[in-house]
Amino acid sequence: AQSVTQLGSHVSVSEGALVLLRCNYSSSVPPYLFWYVQYPNQGLQLLLKYTTGATLVKGINGFEAEFKKSETSFHLTKPSAHMSDAAEYFCAVSDTGANSKLTFGKGITLSVRP
Amino acid sequence: DGGITQSPKYLFRKEGQNVTLSCEQNLNHDAMYWYRQDPGQGLRLIYYSQIVNDFQKGDIAEGYSVSREKKESFPLTVTSAQKNPTAFYLCASSVQLPPAAFFGQGTRLTVV
Numbered sequence: 001a002q003s004v005t006q007l008g009s010h011v012s013v014s015e016g017a018l019v020l021l022r023c024n025y026s027s028s029v030p031p032y033l034f035w036y037v038q039y040p041n042q043g044l045q046l047l048l049k050y051t052t053g054a055t056l057v058k059g060i061n062g063f064e065a066e067f068k069k070s071e072t073s074f075h076l077t078k079p080s081a082h083m084s085d086a087a088e089y090f091c092a093v094s095d096t097g098a099n100s101k102l103t104f105g106k107g108i109t110l111s112v113r114p
Numbered sequence: 115d116g117g118i119t120q121s122p123k124y125l126f127r128k129e130g131q132n133v134t135l136s137c138e139q140n141l142n143h144d145a146m147y148w149y150r151q152d153p154g155q156g157l158r159l160i161y162y163s164q165i166v167n168d169f170q171k172g173d174i175a176e177g178y179s180v181s182r183e184k185k186e187s188f189p190l191t192v193t194s195a196q197k198n199p200t201a202f203y204l205c206a207s208s209v210q211l212p213p214a215a216f217f218g219q220g221t222r223l224t225v226v
Contacts, residue, residue, distance in 0.1 A: 009154065032212040043118075043204055043217030044157075051212050090156065094213050099164050101147065102213055106156035 002027045002093050004105035012111040019078040021108055023065075023091030026072065033074040034092040034102065035065055044090060050074065051096075061085070086112045116141045120205050120218035127199075127225050135190045135221045137205035144210055146188035150174060151202040151220075160203075163188055164210070192223065199225045 003026045013019055025031060032051050036044040048059025055067040065076045074091060090107045094100040118139045127133045139146065145164050149157040159172030163182040177196025182188055188207075192199045202222050206215035 032214075034212075034214060036217075041202075041220070041222070043120075043219045044206075044215075045217070046214055049212060049214050096211070098210065100211065100213050101145075101159065101162055102215060104149075104157040106154065 002031060002095060002103050004091050004093050004103055006091055006105035006108050008108060009106070010109045010111065012113060013081045014113045015083055016080050019063075019076070019081045019085065019110065021076040021089050021091075021110065023074045023076065023105060024072055025074065025091075025093045027093060027095065029095070030067075030069060032094045032096055032100070033065075033067060034094075035059065035063070035074075035076050036090045036092060036104075037061075038088045038090065038107075040087075047076070047089075081110075081112045083112050083114065086110055118205060118207055118216055118218035120203075120221050123219065123221060125221055125223045127223070129225055130194045132191055132193050133199075133223065135192070135203055135205075135223070137188045137190065137218060138186055139188075139205075139207045139216075140186060141207055141216060142185070143207035143216070144185070145208045145213060146182065147206045147208070147215060148172075148178070148180065148188070148190045149204045149206065151204055157204065160190065199223060 035047040050067045091105040092102045147162040148160040161180040163169035205218040208215040
């Protein structure tokens with residue numbers, strides 16, 4: 001079975017600072033990987049996904065993530081945090097077979113200090 | 115505009131009553147999902163459906179039921195057998211591969 005680990009429940013950064021949210025996965029084969037963002041009392045929005053090809057994936061709102069097979073990681077980064085980035089972020093994994101479905105991490109809350 | 119509509123946004127029910135949450139999508143996606151979200155626990159899969167008239171249990175299906183009579187609709191019933199139904203419920207849909215899900219805005223159910 002696949003699983004996702006997001007260490008810690010809360011990250012706080014200053015506006016303009018680097019954002020780094022960590023995600024490690026457990027899978028017997030290279031999976032599909034996803035990052036989602038959730039603002040309070042709303043649904044989730046897809047930030048970016050890795051399926052095949054280039055391991056550095058660029059998403060919306062200036063976020064990017066790099067798939068590192070040797071480290072089983074898919075960390076999310078943004079060079080300069082903005083106040084509007086404050087939200088909860090979820091990493092998710094799926095296998096690549098038919099009828100695959102997502103398995104989510106527990107999420108991490110990002111706070112941005114002015 | 116294409117998307118997923120969940121209704122209502124807030125729902126209050128008395129303990130022991132069944133309640134049905136609506137989910138409609140016009141994205142022409144084959145797969146639909148129901149998740150439950152509790153603080154600090156992430157999203158947990160309740161039920162999913164890959165095709166009309168077929169659905170499978172997820173990780174926490176006890177006390178819930180679903181139907182998939184139309185491609186566009188995937189209603190979730192929270193029954194009186196669900197021990198702790200107060201939660202935020204999210205519906206999603208996706209293409210088959212990769213299953214990058216589009217989410218509705220959620221329904222917050224409070225049972226009193």
